[in-house]
Amino acid sequence: MGTSIRQRFNQTMNVIGFRLAHPLKQEFLCPICAYRGPFRDLTTEKTGLRRHAACACCGSLERHRLQHLVATKVFREIDATSKRMLHCAPESFFKPIFSGIFRSYETADPSMSGVDHVVDLAALPFPDASFDVVYASHVLEHIKNDRLALSEIRRVLAPGGVAILPIPIIVARTLEYPEPNPHEAMHVRAPGPDYFDRFAAFFDKIDLYSSEDFPEAHQLFIHEDRTIFPNNYAPLRAPMTGDRHADVVPVCWA
Numbered sequence: 001m002g003t004s005i006r007q008r009f010n011q012t013m014n015v016i017g018f019r020l021a022h023p024l025k026q027e028f029l030c031p032i033c034a035y036r037g038p039f040r041d042l043t044t045e046k047t048g049l050r051r052h053a054a055c056a057c058c059g060s061l062e063r064h065r066l067q068h069l070v071a072t073k074v075f076r077e078i079d080a081t082s083k084r085m086l087h088c089a090p091e092s093f094f095k096p097i098f099s100g101i102f103r104s105y106e107t108a109d110p111s112m113s114g115v116d117h118v119v120d121l122a123a124l125p126f127p128d129a130s131f132d133v134v135y136a137s138h139v140l141e142h143i144k145n146d147r148l149a150l151s152e153i154r155r156v157l158a159p160g161g162v163a164i165l166p167i168p169i170i171v172a173r174t175l176e177y178p179e180p181n182p183h184e185a186m187h188v189r190a191p192g193p194d195y196f197d198r199f200a201a202f203f204d205k206i207d208l209y210s211s212e213d214f215p216e217a218h219q220l221f222i223h224e225d226r227t228i229f230p231n232n233y234a235p236l237r238a239p240m241t242g243d244r245h246a247d248v249v250p251v252c253w254a
Contacts, residue, residue, distance in 0.1 A: 190236065
């Protein structure tokens with residue numbers, strides 16, 4: 001039995017075992033791998049319980065499923081098969097999807113191994129108008145000079161190009177940290193919905209897609225208690241009411 005076959009077999013058995021262990025758990029449909037069934041809850045001491053977070057088959061989280069739906073819609077509109085894409089901080093299960101769609105597909109990150117370009121998003125080495133699509137998910141909250149990064153993204157986009165730049169919306173209003181927080185994967189800020197206002201200085205049009213814009217069957221909401229903040233892990237983050245939070249994907253047009 002080959003390694004890939006063994007991995008698929010083990011994955012299938014894990015999924016079957018999870019389903020059998022949760023016969024009454026609510027079922028959803030993953031738009032990435034087409035799995036239908038209960039999703040896994042996640043629990044960490046940093047944020048507590050996050051219900052229905054991960055697809056039991058491919059492991060995609062709420063943000064990945066929403067981004068996949070948005071990207072599929074946008075890539076159809078622009079005819080991605082003739083376009084050049086730069087994928088920053090590339091997610092493992094998006095790489096085969098995107099590389100199979102675009103005419104040219106390149107990856108970039110300042111520290112990740114196996115990428116095509118080891119580069120800083122705030123200092124891209126590419127000529128102007130090098131790409132038709134730049135995709136950078138949950139990257140800008142790690143960059144102190146995010147406006148310079150946005151300027152660089154805009155510079156390397158060709159006319160009519162598009163940048164898909166999701167960030168985690170975790171507070172009501174954006175908070176800048178005095179230094180990177182090691183408990184939040186070195187985030188330098190906690191973004192709120194107002195963060196998208198920064199994009200207006202660099203892009204001609206910004207379309208915002210929310211969890212609310214797609215079928216609930218895909219489970220695109222983050223179910224967690226954010227009233228626990230601030231805490232030792234996020235001492236500056238303000239609390240948020242409710243236990244069901246929408247995610248947002250900004251699509252920025254050059």
